Amino acid sequence: MASHCPHCKDRNLHPSRIEADLPALSCDGCGGSLLSLVAYRHWRENQPELAQSDGDGDGGKLDEVQDTSVALCCPKCRHFMTKFRLSADARNQIDLCVHCDEAWLDRGEWQLLDRLALAGRLTQVFTQPWQNRVRSTEAERRAEQLWSERLGTDYLRAQELREWLRGNAQARDILAYVNQVRDEIPR
Ligand SMILES: [Zn+2]
Ligand SMILES: [Zn+2]
Structure with a gap:
C-alpha cells in the first residue's frame, strides 16, 4: 500500500x-x-x-x-x-x-x-543527551543575553575578566582581593 x-x-x-x-x-x-x-x-x-x-x-x-x-x-x-x-x-x-x-x-x-x-x-x-545539550546551550545563551543587556557597555569587559579568571590558578585569591571593593560600593 x-x-x-x-x-x-x-x-x-x-x-x-x-x-x-x-x-x-x-x-x-x-x-x-x-x-x-x-x-x-x-x-x-x-x-x-x-x-x-x-x-x-x-x-x-x-x-x-x-x-x-x-x-x-x-x-x-x-x-x-x-x-x-x-x-x-x-x-x-x-x-x-x-x-x-x-x-x-x-x-x-x-x-x-x-x-x-x-x-x-x-x-x-x-537521543536524550543530545536534546538536553541543545536545551542547556540555549539556556546559557539566553542567560548571557540577559547579562549583556544588564551590564550594557561594560559587558565585554566583564566577559573578558571572567574568561581570564576561568583559566587562572589563583582565581579564588584574585576574587577575594577584588571583592574588597564591595563595601565601598554604594547600594
Ligand atoms: Zn508532501
Ligand atoms: Zn510509525
Whole structure:
C-alpha cells in the first residue's frame, strides 16, 4: 500500500534517493522525504569519512530551510511523530516516528544536516543527551543575553575578566582581593 505524505496528505510518497546510495520515500508536492533509520544506518556504515561534529557548526542561511511546526502523523503507523531539535543554532526540528524508526525530513533538511556536519550523526540527534545539550546551550545563551543587556557597555569587559579568571590558578585569591571593593560600593 502506498504511503501518504504526512504533510500534503493527498499525495503519495514514491521511492527516491537522498544520496546516491541512500534510498528514501519522497513527496513531489512538498519535497519532503521519509527516511528509514535502518537504511540510514546501513548507509552510514559505508561512510567512515563523514565529518564528526558537535552540531554547533556553521549552518549558513538556516532560516531559509523549510520546517514543519505542526505535529505530523507517521505515514506507516499513523502515530504522531516526535520532534527533535538539531542544534542550538538551527530552529529546525526533525520528526521521528519512535515506533517505526522513520524520520521525516522537510525539503532542504538533509542539506542542512550536511552543512551542520550532522549527516553522519543523525541517530545521535534522536537521543536524550543530545536534546538536553541543545536545551542547556540555549539556556546559557539566553542567560548571557540577559547579562549583556544588564551590564550594557561594560559587558565585554566583564566577559573578558571572567574568561581570564576561568583559566587562572589563583582565581579564588584574585576574587577575594577584588571583592574588597564591595563595601565601598554604594547600594
Ligand atoms: Zn508532501
Ligand atoms: Zn510509525
